[in-house]
Amino acid sequence: MSAPRGTPRDASAPLHERLLEQVLLGCGLLSIAITIAILAVMVGESAGFFAEVSLAQFLFDDTWTPLFAERHFGIWPLVAGTFLTAAIAIAVALPFGLLAAIYLGEFAPPRVRAVLKPTLELLAGVPTIVYGFFALLVLTPQLQRWLPSLAGFNALSPGIVMGMMIVPMITSLSEDAIRAVPDDLREGAYALGAGKLATVFGVVLPTALSGIAASLVLAVSRAVGETMIVAIAAGQQPRLTLDPQVPVETMTAYIVQVALGDVPTGGLEYATIFVIGGALFTFTFAANLVSRRLARRQYRSVAT
Amino acid sequence: MTVARRRRRSRALERGFAALCFTAAILPVLLLVLLLADVVVDALPRLRWDFLTSFPSRHAERAGIVAGAVGSLALVGLTAAFALPVGLGAAIYLEEYGRRGRIASIVEVNIANLAGVPSIVYGLLGLELFVRALGLGRSLLAGALTLALLVLPIVILASREALRAVPTSLREAALALGATQWQVTRRVVLPLAIPGVLTGSILAVSRALGEAAPLLVLGALAYVDFLPDGPASPFTALPIQIFSWTNRPQPGFEANAAAGIVVLLATLLCLNGLAIVLRHRLERRRSGR
Numbered sequence: 001m002s003a004p005r006g007t008p009r010d011a012s013a014p015l016h017e018r019l020l021e022q023v024l025l026g027c028g029l030l031s032i033a034i035t036i037a038i039l040a041v042m043v044g045e046s047a048g049f050f051a052e053v054s055l056a057q058f059l060f061d062d063t064w065t066p067l068f069a070e071r072h073f074g075i076w077p078l079v080a081g082t083f084l085t086a087a088i089a090i091a092v093a094l095p096f097g098l099l100a101a102i103y104l105g106e107f108a109p110p111r112v113r114a115v116l117k118p119t120l121e122l123l124a125g126v127p128t129i130v131y132g133f134f135a136l137l138v139l140t141p142q143l144q145r146w147l148p149s150l151a152g153f154n155a156l157s158p159g160i161v162m163g164m165m166i167v168p169m170i171t172s173l174s175e176d177a178i179r180a181v182p183d184d185l186r187e188g189a190y191a192l193g194a195g196k197l198a199t200v201f202g203v204v205l206p207t208a209l210s211g212i213a214a215s216l217v218l219a220v221s222r223a224v225g226e227t228m229i230v231a232i233a234a235g236q237q238p239r240l241t242l243d244p245q246v247p248v249e250t251m252t253a254y255i256v257q258v259a260l261g262d263v264p265t266g267g268l269e270y271a272t273i274f275v276i277g278g279a280l281f282t283f284t285f286a287a288n289l290v291s292r293r294l295a296r297r298q299y300r301s302v303a304t
Numbered sequence: 305m306t307v308a309r310r311r312r313r314s315r316a317l318e319r320g321f322a323a324l325c326f327t328a329a330i331l332p333v334l335l336l337v338l339l340l341a342d343v344v345v346d347a348l349p350r351l352r353w354d355f356l357t358s359f360p361s362r363h364a365e366r367a368g369i370v371a372g373a374v375g376s377l378a379l380v381g382l383t384a385a386f387a388l389p390v391g392l393g394a395a396i397y398l399e400e401y402g403r404r405g406r407i408a409s410i411v412e413v414n415i416a417n418l419a420g421v422p423s424i425v426y427g428l429l430g431l432e433l434f435v436r437a438l439g440l441g442r443s444l445l446a447g448a449l450t451l452a453l454l455v456l457p458i459v460i461l462a463s464r465e466a467l468r469a470v471p472t473s474l475r476e477a478a479l480a481l482g483a484t485q486w487q488v489t490r491r492v493v494l495p496l497a498i499p500g501v502l503t504g505s506i507l508a509v510s511r512a513l514g515e516a517a518p519l520l521v522l523g524a525l526a527y528v529d530f531l532p533d534g535p536a537s538p539f540t541a542l543p544i545q546i547f548s549w550t551n552r553p554q555p556g557f558e559a560n561a562a563a564g565i566v567v568l569l570a571t572l573l574c575l576n577g578l579a580i581v582l583r584h585r586l587e588r589r590r591s592g593r
Contacts, residue, residue: 017486021401027393028402028411031460034453035414038425041432096328103325119333126336127514127572129543130565133550134339137346137558167332195314197321218420225422227517228543232550252424252517259427259521265436273521277428281421288420292413 042278049271058275064238064254066272067261077238078276081155081248085230086223088159088244089166093219096163097170098212104171105178106200117172124168132232135161140233153235153247162229166222170215177211177298178204207298214294221287225280227252251276340569346562355563359529360545365556369564371528372545375444376513376571378532379541382448383455384509390452391459391508392501398460399467400475400489419457426454427521435522442523445535450522451512458511462504466497499586506579510572516543542568 050058053073061074100120104113140157144150150157181204189199205212235247236257249257255273263269350365358368394411402408430450440446470493478488519541527548528540542564549561 013484017484020486021397024393024397024401025407027390028397028408030390031394031411031415031418031457034418034429034456037433038421038429041429045432096332099325099328103322103329107322107325116329120329123332123336125572127516127543127568129514129516129546129550130343130569133343133546133561133565136550137561138339138342164332164335171329196318197314221420225424227422227424228547231517231520232547252422255424255428256517256520259431259523274428274432277425281425284421284425285417288417292416 038281042274042281045271045274046278049268049275052268062240064249066269067258067263071268073272075276075279077240078249078251078254080240080242081230081234081238082224082250082252084155084242084244084248085159085162085234085250086220088156089162089223089226090216090220092160092163093166093170093223094216097167097215097219098174100167100171101174101178101212102200102205105175106196106204120168120171123164124166126165128165128226128228129232131161131165132158132228135229135233147245150245151235151247153233153237154245155234155248156244158229158233159244161233162223162226165226165229166219169222170219173215173218173295174208174212177208177215177295180211180299181207207301209298210294210301211298214291214298217287217291217294221284221291224287225252225284227256231256251280343562343565346559347566350559350563351566355560356567360527363556367549367557367560369542369545369567371531372540372542372564373567373571374531375524375528375539376542378444379448379451379539380509380513382444382535383451383512384505386449386452387455387459387509388505391456391505392463394456394460395463395467395501396489396494399464400493401485415457415460419461422517423454423515424517424521426450427518429453430518430522441536442525442538443536444532444539447519447522447524447539447541448535450518451515454515454518455508455512458508459505462508463497463501466500466504467493469500470496499583502586503579503583506575506582510575510579513572513575514543514568516541516547519544520547542571 057073058075061072062076063072063074064077065072104117108116135158136153139161140150140152140154143157147156185203185207186199189203194202230250231253234250234253236249236253237247238249238254239246241248255276258269258273355368356373357370358366359371361367394415398408398411402411427450430446430453434440434446434449435442438446440449474492474496475488478492479485483491524544525538525540528538532539546561546564546568549557549564552558
């Protein structure tokens with residue numbers, strides 16, 4: 001009898017087959033190598049940076065001007081710009097995405113759902129460079145009619161456009177969570193006399209809560225790592241502000257700014273993009289892990 | 305009486321809420337359609353044949369997209385050549401060989417996490433690894449290798465899904481007849497899974513077509529007045545070209561950027577169409593056998 005899958009192949013398999021298995025394993029291990037390579041690059045370049053700039057200056061200085069004559073390396077202005085645009089994006093994406101998920105999961109007739117779901121996915125398939133164009137050249141001029149104080153580069157417009165892009169991510173993961181709620185629970189609620197709305201808000205959403213939270217965490221991670229929209233429409237002025245009407249600079253936009261300029265490789269300015277990149281990588285990697293754990297928690301609690 | 309009224313009111317509330325949810329689902333899509341219509345109107349004056357065949361120019365009305373378009377096609381082709389074999393290999397290992405093993409589960413979590421890493425981080429990796437350490441320079445090859453790393457997790461996820469769709473009973477039947485694991489994979493699983501693998505992979509690789517951030521970080525050029533003549537050639541790409549036009553203050557370039565967007569979106573649509581057609585044909589051939 002042949003060995004069940006998942007156990008080591010028996011030694012009697014022909015040599016070329018055993019070699020092949022090693023090649024396939026190599027393909028799989030390449031993904032681990034990528035992670036290690038990213039870590040190595042970020043840590044290597046950051047080590048050079050922190051040999052010259054103290055961690056205290058990085059964390060406690062409130063200005064970021066590594067490209068000026070008087071250099072400051074305080075990360076907070078970039079962090080503020082990043083989380084300001086991300087927060088605007090989430091403020092747009094969460095209500096729309098969640099309501100759409102409730103519609104798809106609880107109300108939509110199968111035929112409507114079959115059309116609406118792939119249509120929503122289109123939003124996530126449009127390249128981000130296109131959204132950047134929307135934000136800078138279409139939405140900002142429109143918004144300036146209502147908000148005359150809005151600057152040509154601002155956090156508001158790219159934030160809103162980024163929110164549009166993230167809607168399908170929240171919808172699809174939240175809908176999975178809503179559909180994973182067993183029908184027994186819904187029927188139990190109906191049997192106790194609850195209406196549809198009471199069932200959705202009293203039973204379904206609370207049960208699906210950690211799955212919905214998982215989609216939120218992933219959306220934040222996506223918004224923080226988004227580059228082209230903010231590089232095009234948010235500006236290049238690192239500024240410690242929460243005002244959505246003025247130009248800011250996000251972590252990703254800073255990396256693009258340096259990459260487009262004539263910064264000599266190997267210098268301190270060059271190292272900054274890897275420090276910022278390392279911070280981005282760490283944050284998104286951690287967010288993905290948290291999101292996975294949250295999503296699994298729901299499925300475990302529903303299964304018992 | 306009051307019970308009936310209350311029930312009627314709750315039914316109305318319910319319908320209102322469902323309508324609200326429906327509106328929330330449809331509104332972002334409508335906004336996208338509006339914005340796209342605006343782009344097409346902007347693009348109309350530039351959407352002529354010479355836009356597709358001209359090199360960039362300082363004069364907006366003479367500038368064209370040929371360098372970006374050819375660069376993007378070469379880039380995506382090379383990316384697919386790197387990412388598809390490796391991605392399929394990894395998926396085969398995870399689904400057919402290493403299932404439930406410890407290595408497989410570590411690789412699995414890692415791939416899911418890599419799929420969520422921002423694309424600009426891959427750009428930084430490519431800059432250090434391919435452009436500098438391996439000395440490939442700011443070449444087409446360096447760009448394609450970087451994009452291959454970026455889409456690899458997506459190719460693996462799509463291929464695994466296709467492999468998983470093949471019924472286990474077929475594998476068991478072949479194993480029971482004495483076939484080796486590779487024979488089962490090669491003769492039974494792959495023929496059934498290939499249409500799904502291809503469709504998923506084309507969709508994954510088409511993501512590489514729209515990526516601008518990693519290429520900007522690698523140092524793709526914005527002004528290129530020649531076609532790439534090999535993998536070592538410097539290059540530009542459609543999204544890079546669109547980016548550089550979007551950033552120019554002169555109004556003529558806005559129309560160019562819009563026209564570039566129309567070309568990019570049309571190419572993406574064609575790729576997606578190709579994926580669907582390919583799947584249909586392969587599926588028909590299989591069922592006809």
